[in-house]
Amino acid sequence: MSEIYRASTTAPVNIAVIKYWGKRDPKLNLPTNSSLSVTLSQSDLRTHTTASCSPSYPSEDALLLNGQAQDVSGARTQACFRELRALRQTLEASDSSLPKLASYPLRIVSENNFPTAAGLASSAAGFAALVRAIANLYELPSSPTDLSRIARQGSGSACRSLFGGYVGWEQGAATDGSDSVAFQVAPASYWPSMRALILVVSAAKKGVSSTTGMQTTVATSSLFPSRASETVPRRMAEMQKAIQEKDFETFGKVTMMDSNSFHATCLDTYPPIFYLNDVSRAAIKVVEVINEAAGRIVAAYTFDAGPNAVVYYLEENEKLVAGLFKAALGDKDGWKGARGDKVESNADALQKA
Numbered sequence: 473m474s475e476i477y478r479a480s481t482t483a484p485v486n487i488a489v490i491k492y493w494g495k496r497d498p499k500l501n502l503p504t505n506s507s508l509s510v511t512l513s514q515s516d517l518r519t520h521t522t523a524s525c526s527p528s529y530p531s532e533d534a535l536l537l538n539g540q541a542q543d544v545s546g547a548r549t550q551a552c553f554r555e556l557r558a559l560r561q562t563l564e565a566s567d568s569s570l571p572k573l574a575s576y577p578l579r580i581v582s583e584n585n586f587p588t589a590a591g592l593a594s595s596a597a598g599f600a601a602l603v604r605a606i607a608n609l610y611e612l613p614s615s616p617t618d619l620s621r622i623a624r625q626g627s628g629s630a631c632r633s634l635f636g637g638y639v640g641w642e643q644g645a646a647t648d649g650s651d652s653v654a655f656q657v658a659p660a661s662y663w664p665s666m667r668a669l670i671l672v673v674s675a676a677k678k679g680v681s682s683t684t685g686m687q688t689t690v691a692t693s694s695l696f697p698s699r700a701s702e703t704v705p706r707r708m709a710e711m712q713k714a715i716q717e718k719d720f721e722t723f724g725k726v727t728m729m730d731s732n733s734f735h736a737t738c739l740d741t742y743p744p745i746f747y748l749n750d751v752s753r754a755a756i757k758v759v760e761v762i763n764e765a766a767g768r769i770v771a772a773y774t775f776d777a778g779p780n781a782v783v784y785y786l787e788e789n790e791k792l793v794a795g796l797f798k799a800a801l802g803d804k805d806g807w808k809g810a811r812g813d814k815v816e817s818n819a820d821a822l823q824k825a
């Protein structure tokens with residue numbers, strides 16, 4: 473029996489407060505604008521991935537996602553495999569005692585414990601976990617920055633899930649993508665009272681994938697150029713300052729405005745893309761009611777490419793924010809304990825709120 477080499481890892485989702493939407497180079501996954509997110513390490517939303525390799529495996533690389541075989545022939549997955557193998561080959565070339573893992577077929581087994589392709593950043597947690605699991609398997613000395621450069625080629629947003637806390641993705645200028653990497657703006661411990669409430673409005677697979685959606689937006693939206701070249705660069709600076717100063721009012725306002733701006737470019741796409749639904753809009757209304765009641769911004773909604781809401785707030789406003797959402801939603805089993813991120817799986821009641 474030949475030996476099987478194996479390594480496992482987990483990666484959390486990240487939810488952007490300044491959205492990535494648009495590629496200047498679809499092959500290398502280079503974005504039209506920088507973006508910024510919070511890695512939801514405390515949440516229940518994560519990918520668990522085991523990478524293994526063996527000379528005894530069938531010759532084709534394989535990926536099993538939630539128990540189903542995936543096509544690994546796509547350029548994105550292939551780019552990740554190729555880059556990681558090349559790094560392993562460099563190690564093997566410098567030390568002949570190392571097993572020749574780079575030449576063995578790979579078998580990746582991955583599980584998302586939350587809805588896949590539903591606008592809850594499964595591609596982010598998924599490719600971050602895939603890249604780190606293989607890097608662990610190959611015992612690569614790569615830094616999180618190096619891994620973010622590789623994960624970016626699997627899915628753009630994945631580069632940010634390799635760091636914890638408040639994370640930026642610098643769009644970069646190089647045509648080869650060498651400077652298009654994630655960086656930590658601040659660790660979670662810098663502003664530890666940040667909380668995220670996750671409302672799973674629908675677990676269904678989105679109608680238009682992020683990849684397709686953003687490419688149609690770039691090709692057809694007349695709002696898009698000013699978003700990418702003016703609005704987002706200004707907000708990136710505002711957002712980084714808000715985080716440095718732990719200024720939730722600005723953090724929240726910019727978060728909500730950027731989500732609205734992103735969804736406006738989706739509506740301005742031809743044919744139009746509708747990621748938000750009536751329940752999403754009801755969640756926006758609840759946040760507005762909460763902020764009006766507080767007389768300041770204590771809650772901030774944001775939506776990725778799907779109807780599911782993420783609401784950021786500070787722990788000190790837990791009663792106010794979570795309390796009002798709870799009142800609007802009714803007492804549901806999906807409601808989790810007092811600390812950390814929460815998932816409410818039945819948001820139908822919101823519509824009636």
Ligand code: ADP
Binds near residue numbers: 584587602
């Ligand atoms: P999401 O909003 O969930 O990120 P996307 O449209 O961006 O949706 O990407 C969904 C795709 O990401 C899936 O169809 C699958 O190809 C890929 N993906 C999701 N999870 C994983 C995973 N754990 N490992 C590898 N690829 C994954």
Ligand code: DP6
Binds near residue numbers: 490491501777
């Ligand atoms: C709305 O990273 O999923 O969630 O690079 O084509 O895989 P690909 O797209 P993806 O797009 C994420 C879009 C977003 C915003 C964000 O996460 O920044």
Ligand code: CO
Binds near residue numbers: 593594595627629682
């Ligand atoms: Co995605």
